[in-house]
Amino acid sequence: MSAALPLRDVQLPPAPSWWPPAPGYLMIGAVLLLALLILALLILALLWWRRRRRQQRWLQAFDRELAGATDAAAEVAAIAGLLRRAARQARPGSEALHDHAWWLRVDPQATLPAAQRDLLAEGAYRPQVDAADVAVLRRWARGRYLAMLQERRR
Numbered sequence: 001m002s003a004a005l006p007l008r009d010v011q012l013p014p015a016p017s018w019w020p021p022a023p024g025y026l027m028i029g030a031v032l033l034l035a036l037l038i039l040a041l042l043i044l045a046l047l048w049w050r051r052r053r054r055q056q057r058w059l060q061a062f063d064r065e066l067a068g069a070t071d072a073a074a075e076v077a078a079i080a081g082l083l084r085r086a087a088r089q090a091r092p093g094s095e096a097l098h099d100h101a102w103w104l105r106v107d108p109q110a111t112l113p114a115a116q117r118d119l120l121a122e123g124a125y126r127p128q129v130d131a132a133d134v135a136v137l138r139r140w141a142r143g144r145y146l147a148m149l150q151e152r153r154r
Contacts, residue, residue: 058149062142072129076119079141083120086148106148112140 020026065082069075083106087094094105103110103117112120116137119129 055146055150058146059142062145066138072131072134075134076129076137079137080120082145083141083148086145090148090151106144112137116140 062082066075066078069078084095087097087105091105094102097105107117113136115133119133119137
């Protein structure tokens with residue numbers, strides 16, 4: 001060896017940059033993100049399914065209660081009772097409301113036609129009840145019953 005060659009110390013390469021991470025870390029991060037997304041979707045699907053199932057049970061109970069009615073007048077009375085029960089469960093004390101206050105509670109947007117509203121009026125004399133009016137009332141009451149029961153969950 002020649003003495004003319006300068007001796008140099010061993011130099012280390014520069015420190016690796018922290019960005020971008022190694023591909024392995026990127027894959028692990030992607031898998032974790034995908035797993036969290038799937039978990040969130042499963043939780044949302046479970047909550048939706050439970051809510052739907054609860055609504056179906058409420059509507060089945062509504063239909064069972066009305067199945068026991070023998071005639072149209074008895075069905076109207078059963079509908080009125082179910083609406084009172086739903087109002088009481090949604091907001092305790094609602095069952096004690098009368099006349100205008102009761103209608104503001106049961107039908108706040110006044111979506112029920114006057115003919116069907118008269119059927120549900122307290123103490124209304126119902127010698128002859130039209131089946132078509134009862135069918136409209138049943139459809140409306142079913143949706144309103146469900147809406148009032150859902151109010152108590154909020």
